[in-house]
Amino acid sequence: MTEFTVKPIRRRKSIQLLLGFSFIATIGGVLAPIIAYLIPRENAAAYGGPSEVGAPEDFPLNSGKIVSVNDKPVIIVNTKAGGLKAFSAICTHLGCVVTWNERKGIIHSPCHDGLFNPVNGSVISGPPPRPLPQYELVVKEGKVLVGKPLGNIYGERSGE
């Protein structure tokens, strides 16, 4: 007859298991953000880094297009006088989203006819009290990258 020796799990063993689990959980909690930092997701931008908004061909001369930069609406304009520029697409009057006026070749806020200069974001006419803040924009390796807001390059008041 085989004698089974039932080896009761001792309390110490269960405690050690518990300890091991919490140790692994803690290590995982520390490592996860480090790995996420070292291997970032594509186009994540992570609020601060430049976001890719397209290729230069997506913004032909005399056009304006609203894109999302870090979840904020930004208008990318391309004019003969100013080239590719990025401005906040939020009107400084009542916060409406601006549009591109094809006929006039300027940035237009549809709510109260606020008109902005597509070269420096300054107010051409209408009720907006301040210019549109400009965003950093670079073209690198066939990509248009938009970075952080530069504030107003025109006018005395600071940007948003």
Next chain:
Amino acid sequence: MNKLWFRVGILISLSVATGLFLIRVPVLARPPAQKPVPHVIEGRETLCLACHTDGVAGAPKFPADHAGRTNEQCLLCHKERAGNATTPGAQATVESTETISGTITATAIATDTVTVGETETAAPAQETPSPTLPATPSPEPTTAPSAPRIPHALQGRDDCLACHSKGEGGAPVLTTSHAGRTSDTCRLCHQPAEPGAGEIPQILPTLIPHPTAIQDQNSCVQCHTNLGGKFAETVQAWSGSIHSQRGVTCADCHGGDPTNREKEAAHSTSANFVGKPKTVDIPALCASCHARVELMRQYDLPTDQWAKYQQSIHGKELAQGNVNVATCFVCHDGHATKESTDPSAQVYPLNIPALCGSCHSNVELMKPYNIPTNQYELYTKSVHGIGLLQKQDLRAPSCATCHGTHGAAPPGFEEVANVCGSCHTATQDYYLKSVHASNTPGTPKCVTCHGRYDVESPSDAMFHGDGARECGSCHTPTSPQNAAVQEISSNIESSARAVDEAAKAIKEAAGSALIVAPEEAKLAEARTSLITARAAQHTLNRDTIKKRTDAATAKAKEVTADAQQAIANSIFRREIMAIGLAIMVLAISALWLVRRELYKELPKK
């Protein structure tokens, strides 16, 4: 009877003889053939010999027996030709000056050529009545075919020698034969490139010849300062004025001779002293400089003020002799004239309402015109008044923005409200598409709903009430228009509520330390649709409005859902965190138990 005829005969004979004598005497008494001077003498009293010695510019040389005579002696015998000229300073009317500007150069040069020769008794032009010269010196009726013409404009370049003595800026240097000549003599021979090219047409009435300002020689200032009191105050006011800085002196408006220190001489009529100009003359006096493009260009000032003023109610009243109206002097700080960009100027935008109100709020002053006097009070409480006066926002309109400045409420300007669209462009575009803009009697204008002086921020309550500025004041509750009003208001209000809820949800989410940037971007889109819907209500087109309110509502609901989802996610994360904390507590407990076991195994001391 015969005796009577004899006496009558003697009487007639005596009368005829006396008459003949009286006629003959002056003829006999006239000195023999002293040629009259065919040009203006004033200003050239000391220059006779400069031209008449060598016959410069065709001037007749004086004969040999005149040798040794001085300029003063010339004038003892040779007088200015009768009707030859109006001396500078004489009051020229608009009509006469206009005529002169157009004809003086042409007629003078063509017909009034003086032929050299002693025996000439009269220049051919004497036959033609000489035109009256304008108040300012004009080209002389002489020609000098050999003298090069002046290729540049003459305005502001009276001092020829300033450039031509040393050849400043490439100007031709004076030849040696011209040594000793002064700037005053140049234009006796040298004419502008084209007849009249360098001349400023004197189309404006001016009482005063505007003498050339002489630096540091303004006796007006010295005497009037010494007089003290209001005289000194006036001088002080002028000293700080823009006119003072630009070299416009007392004599430019008051006439007189500022170079003379004796009051009688300085204030003499021969020095064109005007003193205090009459109120009715002030606008034209100011315009004699301010309506001249060639003078005002350098200061970047408009030149249409006078033309506008004459069209204005102020100008028309003044023309009818009403001196209580606003003139240039009243609004432009009197003697202390300031630029409109000077914040202390009465015409600086922030100060305009008070300036207009200083007369228009005066019940006594406005009584004759039967116009209200509460505009200023109403304005200060309006969105416009609060914007300008309290928030100091220079984009907000003052009285002048709507009524005009110099052309205050001119004819054909019955409806001041027509100017609202010059700022409220988007709203005007919508309004013009509406049936309200059909211009039929009774259709509302901007002021019907928004007021005139007391413009208030509009609210949705205007849809529902029947007050003076509300939809119900025209559209009765049972009318089909009222049904349309209620439909429009219902769409706008429900959309506005949705946007408000979305904003509230975002705020709540942000309060839970959530990142709400994507929701905020969508909310901006919803707001854009709502604001354009509100503006588009002026079209009265229900479909247009509904399209926008629907867009706003849909976007707002999306934002609300997103924000609520984000809040739900946040709650989930907190739950996870609670579990994590529980694990930590377990781990700590486990460690504590291990520690206790280990202590138990230690040999007891």
